[in-house]
Amino acid sequence: MAIKQMDSANKPISSDGRTYHVETRPGEVANRIVTVGDPQRARIMAQQLDSLLFEHSSHRGFLTITGLYRGLPLSIVAIGMGLSMMDFFVRETRMVVQGPLTIVRFGSCGSICDAKTGDVIIADSAFGINRNYDYFDTHTGTPYRLSSLEASDSMLAEHLVQQMQEHRVGREVVRGAVGNADSFYGSQGRTGDDFYDDNDALIPAIQEQVPGAVALEMESHMLFHLARMSTGRLNAQPPSIRAACALLVFADRSGNAFISPEMSTQMVIAATKAVFDALVNDSPTQDGLHPSIGSV
Ligand code: R1P
Ligand code: URA
DSSP states (O other): OOOOOBSOSSSOBBTTSOBSSSOOOTTSSOSEEEEESOHHHHHHHHTTSSEEEEEEEOTTSOEEEEEEETTEEEEEEEOOSSHHHHHHHHHHHHHHOOSOEEEEEEEEEEESSSOOTTOEEEEEEEEEEEEOTTHHHHOOSOSEEEOOOEEOOHHHHHHHHHHHHHTTOSSOEEEEEEEEESOSSGGGTOOOSSSOOOOTTHHHHHHHHSTTEEEEESSHHHHHHHHHTTTSSTTOSSOSEEEEEEEEEEEETTTTEEOOHHHHHHHHHHHHHHHHHHHHHSSOOOOOOOTTOOOO
């Protein structure tokens, strides 16, 4: 798609009403959203919607698919990877959807607890793991900074646990705190000789400093933080966004194992209805799709 003229620098919206990066506009995105990293995962999940209403791939790599599930509008948005992509997605989606938003991140992670590949992790909370750039010059402080915990929406997380168990997804459903790293490599404690990362002690430090830390990934803390900040002003109530996160264990960091492509696809297929059902069984949200949206 050709890049469109934007109407402002503060909140760029194109002449046809689309946000600059995600490229959706009012009426195209549902109040219930599943966000994933991998667009292929979004397409596999979309096959379990009852009908498709809308699909758009943005020039910056966001894929939005909206359809009906059990008669209710539901969107799946693939965002790619990392904190910035989650930030673009949450903020630009907030610009185009009216009323409360309920967002479930359905992603993959590396386990730093007993959970093995094929298990499911539900985040009760998330914390940030950020590279301390100054440390690499000054050697003062620590090479990585851990933030305090940011809670998920407890009711939504509970629905995810129940649905994963009801749909018998994975061997075990494990709950705990998820570390949201700013890299797949250095700040998740992956070691090697190409870069100076000083991260040999990172995973043990996380396990010591964050009791209940179960997994590492790259978006959940940003999602939970923005959800809590979705009040607009300090201490205003209530937030307009509620968020939770379900993760498939792709990497077992203590056992040094990685999931097979076949098993990861099977698990996505098995978990899709659990994630959808958790969203539609959650407290009713306003349904704000534009009536002009037809079938795709
Ligand atoms: C890294 O491989 C990616 O996988 C995880 C991480 O958070 C990161 O985005 O999640 P997704 O599978 O949802 O992308
Ligand atoms: N995603 C991550 O961010 N880390 C892992 O180890 C596996 C998936």
